[in-house]
Amino acid sequence: MTEKKEKILKAALTLFTNDGYNATSTSKVSKEAGVSEGLIFRHFRNKEGLLNAILEEGEKQAKVLFADIVMESEPKEVIRKTLEIGQVMKKNPKEAHFWKLQYKIKWETERYGGKKMEPLHMALRNAFEKLGYAQPAKEAELILINLDGMALHFFLDPDFDLEGQVSFLRSKYEV
Amino acid sequence: MTEKKEKILKAALTLFTNDGYNATSTSKVSKEAGVSEGLIFRHFRNKEGLLNAILEEGEKQAKVLFADIVMESEPKEVIRKTLEIGQVMKKNPKEAHFWKLQYKIKWETERYGGKKMEPLHMALRNAFEKLGYAQPAKEAELILINLDGMALHFFLDPDFDLEGQVSFLRSKYEV
């Protein structure tokens, strides 16, 4: 990975996340990266290839983030850690960039996100099962739906009180 | 409102909702509407004006949709009707178009959606208060966050089981 290639990736992540994929031209990316436009196509073949490279990098980061939750054996801890994913974003802005980009791309291009949440879903299902909940699968799905809803507000509504909502949920689940 | 003006609005609603705002050119809209491109600018001044016209029309529809919930006096009915908003979308595809566009625009352009959910939030807050919940405001916010999460899956995940999730939530709130 050359230095300029990394600069392209960084610039594209910023611009795609802030302005959106379609609203960001390869020319803008090259200027932001301080690089000739042609270099983008040499390294990534086309604009979509650049997007895919960023998305793949984000997926790797997500796996690391999820690993800690999936490997947790204490069911209440699984739920608590899941609910607190948002706090991680506040501390780690690059992780937040990747997440935000996921949602932006999902809505802008409607390319289906794949099954990358599946391991988390499984871990939650098992946790709720161990805790004796009547419908563990639905409970797990509800938490993930909640996470998506909170992400919308966290990323797009500057007045959203993330911590307040998370602690409210923690008290609901007693975790 | 002339016939051609309405055709432009209809075509733009479809294209903006399916392909996104930035990915839809005024030329595409004019072709879909069977109208000269210049007419778009005669009626709406620019592309953003066209978007605003559609958004305003959607806001009117949303007010009608919310009115029925806000005026409901039975607290459990307020919650049930709110949870069942998604079912309305399934029956009324044009309403669904407007909703989907709201989310697409929100993520694509990050223009703040305004306070159009405020009356619904209020109604829910009062409902939870009457039912003796400890934190009615947080409960109301949670329901709206849930709605946003379900919307993501409803519009973008073809396998999402909306009815299953809604009836699960209804059983949770006993409504």
Place this chain on the structure above:
DNA sequence: TGTTTTTATGTGAGTACTTACTTATTGTAC
């Protein structure tokens, strides 16, 4: 009423500029 004048609606070709992408050429490290 019929005629003229104004206004609203509509077109199609053109504007300057941007888009994603290509190609030919040069720099550079081993």
Place this chain on the structure above:
DNA sequence: GTACAATAAGTAAGTACTCACATAAAAACA
């Protein structure tokens, strides 16, 4: 000196938007 990194200068197609002009509808006046 070869393989790769990088650039500058292109390309054709597309972009939002404008303009001069045509037609239809409405208003004003005789």
